[in-house]
Amino acid sequence: MRLFRCVVAALTACLLLEAEAGPSLSGRVAAVLDGDSITVVDAGQREVQVRLAQIDAPEYGQADWQASKRSLSELLQGSSVTVERVDADHYGRIVGRVWKEGIDVGLEQVRRGMAWVYRQYATDPAYFDAEEQARQEKRGLWSQPHPFPPWRFRHRAESADSRPRRTPEKDIPQCGAKQRCAEMVSCEEARFYLSRCGVRTLDRDGDGTPCEELC
Template sequence: MRHLLPALLLTATASAQVPASVTGIPTVTDGDTLQIRTTKIRLYGVDAPESSQTCLRAGQTYGCGREAAFALADLVRNKNVTCLRRDTDRYGRMVAVCTVGGTEINRWLVEQGHALPYLEYGGSIYRDAEDRAKATRKGLHAGTFQAPWDYRRNPANPPTTGTPRPATTPAPVGGSGGSVSYRTCAAARAAGAAPVRAGQPGYGKHLDRDGDGIGCE
């Protein structure tokens, strides 16, 4: 029990520092992760493909993680988002249900096929949304894909920008705009993200050698 006390105290401290709710114009880290000012937010009950993840559609490989991030970015661009905390994860992030203009973002991502219900963490409430996405073959369901939680377990896969992988793989380097970028152009190309432009998820100045705002040309 004595060994558990420091961990419990750290968890309690982290929870106390995370607000119960936050509203503002967010930046998008990946398909299920936002940041509003200094608050990092992991969307409750859903799991989107990682930024470095690729999937298959019509026999072609595409950046499904990148597609999910762009869809989320389009939904919230220049709009106020309100997030209500449901939990605090072990990385100190707010785990929340977020809304924009009357639309619940968590459910919308699953309905559009850009995320899956994260059953291990409360995602059963989105099973109906997943059924609709499957029936209409939206997003991921238009092809074949690996579940994000399985993708993260494989240390051979490129690093991710959203949920950290519990392994010894170095994290991606910091990018511009408060996001996280691909470490190398090889990683960006493997994710189907090259070229990557300034302001897009994954962009970093170290990828843009001529400084024209387009990396990995």
């Protein structure tokens, strides 16, 4: 019985390892979900969720979300691709480098200025070089004066969600000591501080829109 349990444990470990960093898969791109996530239909007609490795694209609600998704759609929608698995994330998606006719699609997104290098996980120097060139040439998201990284956007959203809800009578906005965009929780708050509290430091370019990374 003990031997049987050991065999089962070993097989389970092998299956988990394969799910995280197994062999490459090939298929057709059935959907582009955003600037760094796709759905691939493999040879067995299974739909596989794939997160492009080493990059992080704008989140829904950020200024360049639609442009980033549109760029990836132009590159991949309906195309045949090969996915080089490197990991699996906590959503159960494959994390991998996606190749189309010899083109590293994640690297191309960075070259176009449609995604950041995901510094927490990136290892290929070519990605960092591509991002620096896109930044210097002000391509895509780098055309903005202060592009806001998606990992900070997610962290801010998570922090806001974790805060206790205020009672309605306390929900009336009040001018406080905040002076910087990094202190703003939302675009609405930034607009309030600019228009009602007169915090001009939130409107660096004087166009009437505060904190472009939020609004």
